[in-house]
Amino acid sequence: MVKYNDTRLSHTFMALSDATRRAILARLADGDALVTELASPFDMSLPAVSKHLGILERAGLIQRKKDGRIRRCQLDAAPLKEAADWISYYKEFWEARLDSLAQYLDDINKKENTDGTR
Amino acid sequence: MVKYNDTRLSHTFMALSDATRRAILARLADGDALVTELASPFDMSLPAVSKHLGILERAGLIQRKKDGRIRRCQLDAAPLKEAADWISYYKEFWEARLDSLAQYLDDINKKENTDGTR
DNA sequence: ATTATATTTAACCATATGGTTAAATATAGA
DNA sequence: TCTATATTTAACCATATGGTTAAATATAAT
Numbered sequence: 338m339v340k341y342n343d344t345r346l347s348h349t350f351m352a353l354s355d356a357t358r359r360a361i362l363a364r365l366a367d368g369d370a371l372v373t374e375l376a377s378p379f380d381m382s383l384p385a386v387s388k389h390l391g392i393l394e395r396a397g398l399i400q401r402k403k404d405g406r407i408r409r410c411q412l413d414a415a416p417l418k419e420a421a422d423w424i425s426y427y428k429e430f431w432e433a434r435l436d437s438l439a440q441y442l443d444d445i446n447k448k449e450n451t452d453g454t455r
Numbered sequence: 456m457v458k459y460n461d462t463r464l465s466h467t468f469m470a471l472s473d474a475t476r477r478a479i480l481a482r483l484a485d486g487d488a489l490v491t492e493l494a495s496p497f498d499m500s501l502p503a504v505s506k507h508l509g510i511l512e513r514a515g516l517i518q519r520k521k522d523g524r525i526r527r528c529q530l531d532a533a534p535l536k537e538a539a540d541w542i543s544y545y546k547e548f549w550e551a552r553l554d555s556l557a558q559y560l561d562d563i564n565k566k567e568n569t570d571g572t573r
Numbered sequence: 574a575t576t577a578t579a580t581t582t583a584a585c586c587a588t589a590t591g592g593t594t595a596a597a598t599a600t601a602g603a
Numbered sequence: 604t605c606t607a608t609a610t611t612t613a614a615c616c617a618t619a620t621g622g623t624t625a626a627a628t629a630t631a632a633t
């Protein structure tokens with residue numbers, strides 16, 4: 338039985354629940370960036386972005402390393418593995434659902450080919 | 456390029472960001488349940504649970520089907536697939552990280568076996 | 574020493590969560 | 604019809620988000 342750190346998981350999912358923060362993570366997947374660089378695509382003040390970074394950092398998804406007067410932000414995907422592991426438990430359920438959809442479509446298809454309609 | 460529905464994804468991650476709601480999903484993975492049954496393990500009022508169910512329902516993670524005076528709750532894992540797909544983009548990053556950890560441990564191990572220490 | 578740059582902190586606002594208790598609703602059962 | 608059961612809605616409260624602007628901090632550059 339895999340054991341999950343509830344608080345960590347809660348913070349991770351919370352961090353992922355905002356489109357701005359997901360975009361920031363996507364940007365960091367392309368490489369480290371400064372706070373100003375991260376903020377530039379958004380129509381939002383710097384303090385707002387700084388808060389988002391704080392939430393990402395609380396979840397352990399990024400690290401901010403001070404380098405002189407700038408702060409280099411770096412992705413840390415480790416908490417995403419925990420999140421993925423948690424979700425993977427439910428894989429059988431969405432697959433079962435897709436299977437039955439496929440089955441349904443298959444049945445319809447069969448019917449179309451045997452009931453004389455054209 | 457996979458396209459994600461931002462709002463749906465936000466609602467899904469938001470729904471997963473609370474331990475009570477994750478526990479409710481886990482319970483529903485064992486089969487449908489009534490609201491009262493879902494509430495019983497928690498030290499929390501029924502209206503509180505009802506709100507959690509509302510948040511899960513907004514994310515599309517559960518459905519509440521009215522059946523007489525009771526309401527049968529059912530898991531729908533489909534949004535979890537979207538969430539899993541979104542997260543999977545970052546898999547290479549946590550794997551790279553684990554690889555370099557393994558590499559590091561490997562290096563240490565080699566050193567221990569060749570530097571004369573015992 | 575002064576000024577400019579990068580970033581955070583403080584103070585504020587509106588809205589959303591996460592909880593409560595009390596009341597409303599709807600249906601089942603006696 | 605009256606009552607009990609299942610659940611939600613309403614009204615309230617405290618705290619957290621997500622944003623703002625203004626001020627503070629720290630460092631680089633002149």
